[in-house]
Amino acid sequence: MPFTIIPEPALIRKRDDFLEFFEYTGLPVIEGDFQKEASVLKEQFAPRAEPPHSPAFSGTDAARKIVCKKDEALKVEAYALAIGREAIELRAGCGRGAYHGLQTLRQLFLSGEKIPCAHIEDEPRFGWRGFMLDASRYFYTVPFIKKLIDALSLHHINVFHWHLTDDQGWRLPVPEYPLLTDIGSKRVERRLSGAPSIGGFYTEDDIREIVSYASARHIEVVPEIDFPGHASAILAAYPGLGCTGGPYRVEDRFGIFDDVLCAGNDAIFGLADAVFNTLARLFPSPYVHIGGDEVRVTRWSRCPKCNKRLADTGLKNMPELQSWITVKLVSMLAEKGKTAIGWDEVLEDSPRYMLPKEVVIMSWRGADGGKAAVKRGHPVIMSPNTEGCYLDYRNCDDVEEPGQWSVSTVYQSYSMNPVAGMSESEAALVMGGQCNVWSEIIYAGRIAEYMIFPRIVAFAENMWTFRKDFANFAQKLTVHRQRLDMLDLVQYRGRLK
Ligand SMILES: [Zn+2]
The missing domain is CATH 3.20.20.80 (Glycosidases)
Structure with missing residues (x-):
């Protein structure tokens, strides 16, 4: 199954396993660095009274985690994602990269389909x-x-x-x-x-x-x-x-x-x-x-x-x-x-x-x-x-x-x-x-x-x-x-x- 991510990341290496996200009603717990960016993702999936009625997570899923880590080696807008069976590790050099990484995940969560375990590295061509x-x-x-x-x-x-x-x-x-x-x-x-x-x-x-x-x-x-x-x-x-x-x-x-x-x-x-x-x-x-x-x-x-x-x-x-x-x-x-x-x-x-x-x-x-x-x-x-x-x-x-x-x-x-x-x-x-x-x-x-x-x-x-x-x-x-x-x-x- 292909990954549907837009814009296309610089590198995707898939494994055979899946993070079967669609079975879960809660947003994964988001731990570590970049809590400001994490709070925006939570807001984006919060149930709301007014449109847009995007799919909402009713709470958090304590069994799943997104662990965010600051990695100074990464360029300013770059990020890396390691999607495992139960946890996702997000690395970024600063908030900008972290936000892009979380938006890539937002796309996958919006689709509600099976997410393959994978390693993704990404950075922009133009600033x-x-x-x-x-x-x-x-x-x-x-x-x-x-x-x-x-x-x-x-x-x-x-x-x-x-x-x-x-x-x-x-x-x-x-x-x-x-x-x-x-x-x-x-x-x-x-x-x-x-x-x-x-x-x-x-x-x-x-x-x-x-x-x-x-x-x-x-x-x-x-x-x-x-x-x-x-x-x-x-x-x-x-x-x-x-x-x-x-x-x-x-x-x-x-x-x-x-x-x-x-x-x-x-x-x-x-x-x-x-x-x-x-x-x-x-x-x-x-x-x-x-x-x-x-x-x-x-x-x-x-x-x-x-x-x-x-x-x-x-x-x-x-x-x-x-x-x-x-x-x-x-x-x-x-x-x-x-x-x-x-x-x-x-x-x-x-x-x-x-x-x-x-x-x-x-x-x-x-x-x-x-x-x-x-x-x-x-x-x-x-x-x-x-x-x-x-x-x-x-x-x-x-x-x-x-x-x-x-x-x-x-x-x-x-x-x-x-x-x-x-x-x-x-x-x-x-x-x-x-x-x-x-x-x-x-x-x-x-x-x-x-x-x-x-x-x-x-x-x-x-x-x-x-x-x-x-x-x-x-x-x-x-x-x-x-x-x-x-x-x-x-x-x-x-x-x-
Ligand atoms: Zn004049």
């Missing part, structure tokens, strides 16, 4: 295995985000990139700028009769709850604030930060808009400073994503302040002003101990204000941005929209499938190679990859689930394993789908290629 959720175009609830984070962690995804601001809504409370949430978090949907106002924002308590929930599951939460484009919600709240002074509104249309933050107004850096202070206080991650994508210079060109800035800085043209802003934001973050991440547009810099090498480039317009970035010595995260990383695209080429723009198949999510066409030294700069869900038309957590699963499952195996094999994955998926069902996740069930 950044990310997932991005756009909470601006659609405002997802805290319970949904927690459910999603828990499901991601079952597959060893370790970064949750939280897209918190955009033209259609600002979701982060900033004490010095209360109108960002008072005005910027709500929009009027004019397509609907009665023009209802929709939206919302996360309170500091909400954010702390999500960060701590993710951290217990060894997922790092990376916030994104989009500067200087995708700024309609900011401008609706503080019209003085735009070139024309408005009037502006929180957008209910989708697309790229001419109105962006005024490059000639120093007050935009006052705003950025307050926002970064809030982020530094609430998010322990060393990274802050500053967006930087899809910035139009239409307004800058006709703005006296922006033209004065251009003259003062000695830059050649308006697009170079964006790199001037980006470099300033990057150094402001550095002073707060944070490293900036930007979409690949930030690479289009000016020779006068070169992007510092530590800025991480997230390659989304295909892989070209990432390939150019490693040549310049930047760390890179690959998230090409052309290769299965955009989960708001349709699962297959069928107009009856939900999704926008294009197609990303499960097979593509499985196949994207973040280091394709790179030399060894270039590939060493690739931190890993990421899948993104933009939520223009994903207006419910249930629809998001359908777009995310099982593509993220394929992507997780792609980023983690050294032993990729799509045929094997497709076979494992038939078993794994039942686990996703148990976690009450809606999933796409059509063709994979």
Whole structure:
């Protein structure tokens, strides 16, 4: 009988015996190190009143044990499992590895089938295995985000990139700028009769709850604030930060808009400073994503302040002003101990204000941005929209499938190679990859689930394993789908290629 573990572990050696887990109603006693991680596994199997109604263990099974041991020889996310007839030994170098090992066991327990005695050794291929959720175009609830984070962690995804601001809504409370949430978090949907106002924002308590929930599951939460484009919600709240002074509104249309933050107004850096202070206080991650994508210079060109800035800085043209802003934001973050991440547009810099090498480039317009970035010595995260990383695209080429723009198949999510066409030294700069869900038309957590699963499952195996094999994955998926069902996740069930 094959082992159904996703992502595929680095090494599995089976023996003839079995841990006949399905006969037991209790979760094994978990002894030794890593009790924090063990308590999360217990929580995951605790009976609950609300969905997801995953199979629960009614208590503990005193005859079975999971013995957790710290083993300094193992790398940071690595773990080893020795599954015997009555006991399982889990070794890991730190909590991250221990958590991954326990999630591998969680998969086996969820299936409730015979578990072969075996020795498993495992470690990831890439260190950044990310997932991005756009909470601006659609405002997802805290319970949904927690459910999603828990499901991601079952597959060893370790970064949750939280897209918190955009033209259609600002979701982060900033004490010095209360109108960002008072005005910027709500929009009027004019397509609907009665023009209802929709939206919302996360309170500091909400954010702390999500960060701590993710951290217990060894997922790092990376916030994104989009500067200087995708700024309609900011401008609706503080019209003085735009070139024309408005009037502006929180957008209910989708697309790229001419109105962006005024490059000639120093007050935009006052705003950025307050926002970064809030982020530094609430998010322990060393990274802050500053967006930087899809910035139009239409307004800058006709703005006296922006033209004065251009003259003062000695830059050649308006697009170079964006790199001037980006470099300033990057150094402001550095002073707060944070490293900036930007979409690949930030690479289009000016020779006068070169992007510092530590800025991480997230390659989304295909892989070209990432390939150019490693040549310049930047760390890179690959998230090409052309290769299965955009989960708001349709699962297959069928107009009856939900999704926008294009197609990303499960097979593509499985196949994207973040280091394709790179030399060894270039590939060493690739931190890993990421899948993104933009939520223009994903207006419910249930629809998001359908777009995310099982593509993220394929992507997780792609980023983690050294032993990729799509045929094997497709076979494992038939078993794994039942686990996703148990976690009450809606999933796409059509063709994979
Ligand atoms: Zn301006």
